[in-house]
Amino acid sequence: MWFELIHRASSGVLLLMVLALVIIALRGLPVGHPARKTALGAGAIAIVEALLGAGLVLFGLVAENDSTARAVVIAVHLTNTLVLLALLSLTGWLARHSGVHIRSAGTLGIALALALIGLIAIGASGAVTALGDTLFPAASLREAVRHDLSPTAHLLVRMRVIHPVIAIIMGAFLIMLAGSVGRAVERARRAATFVSVLVIGQIVLGFVNLFLLAPIAMQVVHLLAADTLWIGVVVMAASTWMEPVALAAATPIETDIRAAKIRGEVAQAPRGEVRV
Numbered sequence: 001m002w003f004e005l006i007h008r009a010s011s012g013v014l015l016l017m018v019l020a021l022v023i024i025a026l027r028g029l030p031v032g033h034p035a036r037k038t039a040l041g042a043g044a045i046a047i048v049e050a051l052l053g054a055g056l057v058l059f060g061l062v063a064e065n066d067s068t069a070r071a072v073v074i075a076v077h078l079t080n081t082l083v084l085l086a087l088l089s090l091t092g093w094l095a096r097h098s099g100v101h102i103r104s105a106g107t108l109g110i111a112l113a114l115a116l117i118g119l120i121a122i123g124a125s126g127a128v129t130a131l132g133d134t135l136f137p138a139a140s141l142r143e144a145v146r147h148d149l150s151p152t153a154h155l156l157v158r159m160r161v162i163h164p165v166i167a168i169i170m171g172a173f174l175i176m177l178a179g180s181v182g183r184a185v186e187r188a189r190r191a192a193t194f195v196s197v198l199v200i201g202q203i204v205l206g207f208v209n210l211f212l213l214a215p216i217a218m219q220v221v222h223l224l225a226a227d228t229l230w231i232g233v234v235v236m237a238a239s240t241w242m243e244p245v246a247l248a249a250a251t252p253i254e255t256d257i258r259a260a261k262i263r264g265e266v267a268q269a270p271r272g273e274v275r276v
């Protein structure tokens with residue numbers, strides 16, 4: 001179908017863009033900078049992502065295939081996407097600083113780790129729900145609920161009920177956690193507010209999705225909001241766990257050269273040195 005083609009083409013473009021990011025990070029950042037490591041990690045995970053996608057096609061886990069293997073690979077695929085997004089977000093976050101100090105965040109740090117694991121569980125269960133909705137579409141909400149609760153229904157249909165339940169429990173936990181982080185860590189305050197607003201928005205979107213029987217446009221919006229929420233939680237956790245070291249201050253000579261450049265008094269010498 002046309003959207004499968006779009007997915008494959010955009011995945012190819014994404015892979016090239018991530019590899020370009022790796023080259024830029026390795027060339028532009030000093031040896032030992034943490035963003036080099038996260039960029040390299042993103043490159044490796046992007047390759048795994050492409051292999052997982054290729055595996056789905058090669059093993060016939062597409063179209064009407066309703067096997068447990070397909071559900072497992074779909075959940076692993078979404079988990080891998082979340083890890084890739086986390087590494088890309090961390091690369092951007094870390095590149096703004098010249099380094100970071102890891103700080104002991106105590107109970108808050110442990111709660112953030114649990115939140116990240118919980119969000120992966122929500123995402124993976126959501127991916128299985130989406131598969132169930134695609135393979136076994138219902139004509140009405142009443143019929144969908146009857147099938148979900150029927151002991152004779154297909155496993156993918158019976159599993160649909162898990163996602164909203166864990167999403168609501170984890171959503172409440174995330175809102176409380178974001179409140180605590182916002183109060184305790186000044187630099188994580190913006191990310192924490194963003195997370196609280198997005199959790200509420202995402203739960204509303206989930207219910208709209210349910211009532212409209214998950215049309216494709218709503219699925220895309222719900223997935224986009226899930227990815228954005230995940231990035232917000234990653235940045236909130238990074239800001240709590242790590243103390244950024246500001247970019248090195250310019251030396252007095254560099255400051256003089258910059259000021260002269262602004263005044264138009266600097267000319268570039270043929271061999272590359274700066275003449276003021």
Ligand code: HEM
Binds near residue numbers: 214223
């Ligand atoms: C923090 C809250 C939530 C997160 C992070 C979340 C995340 C996700 C993700 C990642 C998917 C898979 C999308 C895909 O692969 O296409 C999904 C699917 C789904 N979710 Fe949620 N969800 C949340 C809350 C809810 C709630 C509260 C409901 C319902 C009451 C819900 C209903 C659905 C449905 C029906 C699907 C399958 C259709 C689709 O793909 O959109 N979600 N969710």
